[in-house]
Amino acid sequence: MNAWKWCIGCSVYLVAVLCPISGEELKKPTFPDVFQVEVQGVFVNRKMEVDGSMFYDKTNNRAAIRFLYQGVTQKLIYKFNDDEFIQIEGTDCQVSKLDPEEGLIFFPFTVKDNKKIMATPEEALYFTNSTLDEQVLSVNPSYVYIAKLDIPAYGRKDCNVTHIFSKPEVELPDCDGHACKPTLVSISLRCPAMDDDRPPMEHSYNFFRFRSTAIDPESFQAPEGVFCNSEGGKGFPEFPPYFSFSYDLLKDMEEEGEVGLYAIRKRIWYDSKLSLIRMDEFDNDGIITSSRIFDFYGGNLYSVVSSFSQCESGPLDDTIVIDKITELPQIFFKDKLSARDPRYVGVRKVQGVFYEVWSNAYTDTITDALKVEDFYFTKILPNDLKGSAQFHISHVHIYTYERNYTTRLFELSVLSRLTINNFRSVPKEWEAFDVSSCFNHDQKVGFKLKVDGPSTIKESRSYEEILEKMYMRLIITTNVSVIRINELTGVFDASTITEFTGWILNKTQVENSETGKLEPDMHTAYRMIEDAAIAGKLTLKLKKDGKDIRYVVTAVEDIPKPGDKKKDCYSGGSLAAASLVLLILGFSFGVVGYYVFLKKRRSTTNDDKVYLEPMS
Numbered sequence: 001m002n003a004w005k006w007c008i009g010c011s012v013y014l015v016a017v018l019c020p021i022s023g024e025e026l027k028k029p030t031f032p033d034v035f036q037v038e039v040q041g042v043f044v045n046r047k048m049e050v051d052g053s054m055f056y057d058k059t060n061n062r063a064a065i066r067f068l069y070q071g072v073t074q075k076l077i078y079k080f081n082d083d084e085f086i087q088i089e090g091t092d093c094q095v096s097k098l099d100p101e102e103g104l105i106f107f108p109f110t111v112k113d114n115k116k117i118m119a120t121p122e123e124a125l126y127f128t129n130s131t132l133d134e135q136v137l138s139v140n141p142s143y144v145y146i147a148k149l150d151i152p153a154y155g156r157k158d159c160n161v162t163h164i165f166s167k168p169e170v171e172l173p174d175c176d177g178h179a180c181k182p183t184l185v186s187i188s189l190r191c192p193a194m195d196d197d198r199p200p201m202e203h204s205y206n207f208f209r210f211r212s213t214a215i216d217p218e219s220f221q222a223p224e225g226v227f228c229n230s231e232g233g234k235g236f237p238e239f240p241p242y243f244s245f246s247y248d249l250l251k252d253m254e255e256e257g258e259v260g261l262y263a264i265r266k267r268i269w270y271d272s273k274l275s276l277i278r279m280d281e282f283d284n285d286g287i288i289t290s291s292r293i294f295d296f297y298g299g300n301l302y303s304v305v306s307s308f309s310q311c312e313s314g315p316l317d318d319t320i321v322i323d324k325i326t327e328l329p330q331i332f333f334k335d336k337l338s339a340r341d342p343r344y345v346g347v348r349k350v351q352g353v354f355y356e357v358w359s360n361a362y363t364d365t366i367t368d369a370l371k372v373e374d375f376y377f378t379k380i381l382p383n384d385l386k387g388s389a390q391f392h393i394s395h396v397h398i399y400t401y402e403r404n405y406t407t408r409l410f411e412l413s414v415l416s417r418l419t420i421n422n423f424r425s426v427p428k429e430w431e432a433f434d435v436s437s438c439f440n441h442d443q444k445v446g447f448k449l450k451v452d453g454p455s456t457i458k459e460s461r462s463y464e465e466i467l468e469k470m471y472m473r474l475i476i477t478t479n480v481s482v483i484r485i486n487e488l489t490g491v492f493d494a495s496t497i498t499e500f501t502g503w504i505l506n507k508t509q510v511e512n513s514e515t516g517k518l519e520p521d522m523h524t525a526y527r528m529i530e531d532a533a534i535a536g537k538l539t540l541k542l543k544k545d546g547k548d549i550r551y552v553v554t555a556v557e558d559i560p561k562p563g564d565k566k567k568d569c570y571s572g573g574s575l576a577a578a579s580l581v582l583l584i585l586g587f588s589f590g591v592v593g594y595y596v597f598l599k600k601r602r603s604t605t606n607d608d609k610v611y612l613e614p615m616s
Helices: 002-010 322-326 461-478 522-534 572-602
Strands: 020-022 034-043 048-057 062-069 072-079 084-089 092-096 109-112 115-118 131-136 142-151 156-166 184-191 201-211 242-255 258-271 276-282 288-295 300-305 310-315 343-350 353-363 370-380 390-404 409-424 444-452 485-493 496-505 539-544 547-559
Touching: 276 322, 343 370, 444 522, 461 485, 461 496, 461 522, 461 539, 496 522, 496 547, 522 547
Parallel strands: none
Antiparallel strands: 034 048, 034 201, 048 062, 062 072, 072 084, 084 092, 109 115, 131 142, 142 156, 156 184, 184 201, 242 258, 242 409, 258 276, 276 288, 288 300, 300 310, 343 353, 353 370, 370 390, 390 409, 444 496, 444 547, 485 496, 539 547
């Protein structure tokens, strides 16, 4: 690895501006604050050759080196503003503090006001004390600079360092463009032996394709699919307590020599406050095949299979893992972020669109596979450019690595692409959690809550807040599963809410299960709401325009079931008896009429004939 340190320490292809002062007097080359270059390193004593790239950004106080060694891409990233040194080898990433004692000598730095400042390129390339030795005018016109210095970090003394710059003004004397500036062509290092364990060292470096323009920010990031536990950067955008979106999950698959994509299409609604999840599944034609609603508070699962139009309910398994069923990253269902949550990567440009990217990694406890998730967010600026920007989730790339027990390295086995569409957090789609179709009329009780309160706009954010607070107040009052308070809706008179209507579903009884046994039945829950209203406990307190406002439930009425409507004349029994009498009478008259008809058919008089008269 020492040879690599030598290579990286000198791997720069730099612009050097040489301006004649007077006669043969030349100004010593200086270097730009931002550049990137490719380098070929030759380690003579080790008989080894290396290709790599270097990125130097003095403006943003950062640098990076990328090289290929024994078939494995390695990358070193120096973030002086964040005090981080990142070492990447394949899929492995190590993050540490910048410490000169750890051999991080490729880019020296100084400390000022507790901040680490990256050194100039001259210092990094041992060019600070170099002097002009000669000007070569032969086949390749050039300037040669030399220096002798010690390199304590490698335990080397009296090393000869030679820098060779091109001399393009020989062929292009009148050229004043950027391409005509002298550039660094090569660096050679020769150090004598120190002892038997440290023989003579000889390295040389050749430089190509220098660019002093702005560097792609991705040069200072971990590659796609590599997780680095970096502390710097922005915090992960937390998901709202309620959201819904549709998503397509594409997985690279290979079966019997055929390479293709395995596609999954679903839609999800999630309410962390109410502990509810709904998931719809679709076939490849976009037709819904099934819906499932997970009621974690009540411990019930409601399933609807579209092809059978059948609703089933049962207890939720305690071992159920939502991210396994939905095939979504765990982060979507976490109420609070922890130290293991996604780390900020930076900005990536994909097909002309800029994304803010965060990365996360974990080990699957069942398969021992390493999973890396890259989250891509679009940054949406406010229309008036006065408010704060919002991050909208766009897509996620999920890399699954299996361990190769021969090489002890992780190798990519599956790449999944998760595309997220129509992400919404407002307004809440309450109907998504409607399971009333799983209950008949005898299994629900309707209610009307008469309300007194200030005006509000229907389908506004304030109305959504009022509706949600009323929902939660009823749940707390009755202690029923949230899904049992169904179809809660506000009834308006102009801009005033006059009442809330809804249904209380009966509790689900599951054999050999404790599910629902501790909850009150629908009639008891109704009486609890009624008692709370009489006691003045069904009151909502909100803030509007900085002022406290109240909505008070003043009375409770029931909603008659369809089969309970009052009949004006007859009861059901009377109607049934009347129908039977009419049926008997109709049958009798029918027999008599048919007998008369047959008798008349036997008559041969002309009275039975039908005559057609011509139209005049």
